[in-house]
Amino acid sequence: MEMLISLSPIILMFVIFYFLLIRPQQKRQKQVRQMQNDLQKGDTVITIGGFHGTIHALDENSVVLTTENGTKMTYDRSAIREVKK
Numbered sequence: 001m002e003m004l005i006s007l008s009p010i011i012l013m014f015v016i017f018y019f020l021l022i023r024p025q026q027k028r029q030k031q032v033r034q035m036q037n038d039l040q041k042g043d044t045v046i047t048i049g050g051f052h053g054t055i056h057a058l059d060e061n062s063v064v065l066t067t068e069n070g071t072k073m074t075y076d077r078s079a080i081r082e083v084k085k
Helices: 002-037
Strands: 044-047 052-058 062-066 072-076 080-084
Touching: 002 080, 044 062
Parallel strands: none
Antiparallel strands: 044 052, 044 080, 052 062, 062 072
16 A cells, blocks of 8 residues: 555656647647548648648549649658648
């Protein structure tokens, strides 16, 4: 019983660490995966490098983006940071 009481601050620290750091990060990763799976042709997106473009074609793991002047560039789906509304 004394051992459990002595370990309770450490256990409490891990529980707080989980709810403040690990769980919110897992939720964010789930949202990003969902957004990347829901990409459609014609969506305007921003990559993690800051490139703005429109989706021209989709593949299982890659996305072809076009710029305003018609240049086409291929990116991995994981490089898409957000979809502009």
